[in-house]
Amino acid sequence: MLKEVNATRYITPLREGGSLPGLVEGDDFGTYVMKFTGAGQGRKTLVAEVVCGELARRLGFRVPRLVTLGLDPVLGLGEPDPQVQELLRSSGGANLGMEFLSGALGFDPLAFEVGSGEAGRIVWFDALVNNVDRSWRNPNLLRADGEVWLIDHGATLIWHHNWPGADASAARPYDASDHALARFRPDLAGAAADLAPRVTEDLLAEVTAEIPDEWLAGEPGFATPDELRRAYARPLLARAAGIHERITGIEEDK
Numbered sequence: 649m650l651k652e653v654n655a656t657r658y659i660t661p662l663r664e665g666g667s668l669p670g671l672v673e674g675d676d677f678g679t680y681v682m683k684f685t686g687a688g689q690g691r692k693t694l695v696a697e698v699v700c701g702e703l704a705r706r707l708g709f710r711v712p713r714l715v716t717l718g719l720d721p722v723l724g725l726g727e728p729d730p731q732v733q734e735l736l737r738s739s740g741g742a743n744l745g746m747e748f749l750s751g752a753l754g755f756d757p758l759a760f761e762v763g764s765g766e767a768g769r770i771v772w773f774d775a776l777v778n779n780v781d782r783s784w785r786n787p788n789l790l791r792a793d794g795e796v797w798l799i800d801h802g803a804t805l806i807w808h809h810n811w812p813g814a815d816a817s818a819a820r821p822y823d824a825s826d827h828a829l830a831r832f833r834p835d836l837a838g839a840a841a842d843l844a845p846r847v848t849e850d851l852l853a854e855v856t857a858e859i860p861d862e863w864l865a866g867e868p869g870f871a872t873p874d875e876l877r878r879a880y881a882r883p884l885l886a887r888a889a890g891i892h893e894r895i896t897g898i899e900e901d902k
């Protein structure tokens with residue numbers, strides 16, 4: 649399970665993204681980007697953040713540390729912005745916190761260079777989790793300490809919105825033509841050879857164990873949170889084996 653921290657102060661909304669994440673202080677004195685159960689697609693977005701973030705971290709990518717952030721809705725009472733107040737009021741309990749990288753810059757694909765090895769690994773990973781939110785318009789990549797960091801994995805794992813059709817949905821290809829790193833000659837075959845064998849049942853069990861029970865309970869068709877954890881692992885295991893053959897929109901060197 650992720651480390652549990654409590655939110656003690658709401659600092660400011662981060663207006664850049666669509667889901668209105670907020671900057672908050674935790675009772676461990678850390679500063680976190682907080683994503684709310686009461687926002688848009690709710691807790692499934694947070695589950696996707698945990699599955700993808702913790703999987704990416706274990707595959708060697710840089711991902712800000714994730715925690716659960718307990719929220720007492722009274723924190724919203726003093727908020728002047730009604731939209732923020734409503735979000736805090738509807739998000740009592742465990743929310744997601746991502747360590748705030750102060751001084752990080754948004755990644756600009758025209759201003760930074762990325763090697764074909766790293767570009768290949770990131771595109772391959774996004775294909776694995778079906779990330780539709782890493783376009784050149786909206787890369788959801790940060791630059792800190794001279795390195796690329798991955799953020800914002802809420803719009804991934806599309807199959808978890810319709811479990812009965814999950815296997816069919818996970819069998820579909822991935823269109824990378826709009827990907828933020830498409831122009832860096834991503835080495836997809838190299839990435840697949842390196843990463844695919846590391847996406848094992850054991851690794852996925854470790855990753856899905858990080859999801860708080862609270863965000864898994866009560867899903868129709870699943871008796872227990874652990875049953876749903878196994879459903880999260882299954883399409884990823886299947887996709888890891890062959891997804892690099894089904895990535896479209898990238899010209900590969902022959």
Ligand SMILES: Nc1ncnc2c1ncn2[C@@H]1O[C@H](COP(=O)(O)OP(=O)(O)O)[C@@H](O)[C@H]1O
Nearest residue numbers: 662664665666667668681712747748749799800
């Ligand atoms: N861990 C972080 N450290 C620093 N800035 C961040 C972090 N996470 C998000 N941000 C900033 O907040 C913005 C919105 O966060 P993001 O996770 O992309 O949410 P949204 O779902 O709203 O797009 C990002 O584009 C980035 O500028």
Ligand SMILES: [Mg+2]
Nearest residue numbers: 665666788800
């Ligand atoms: Mg974003």
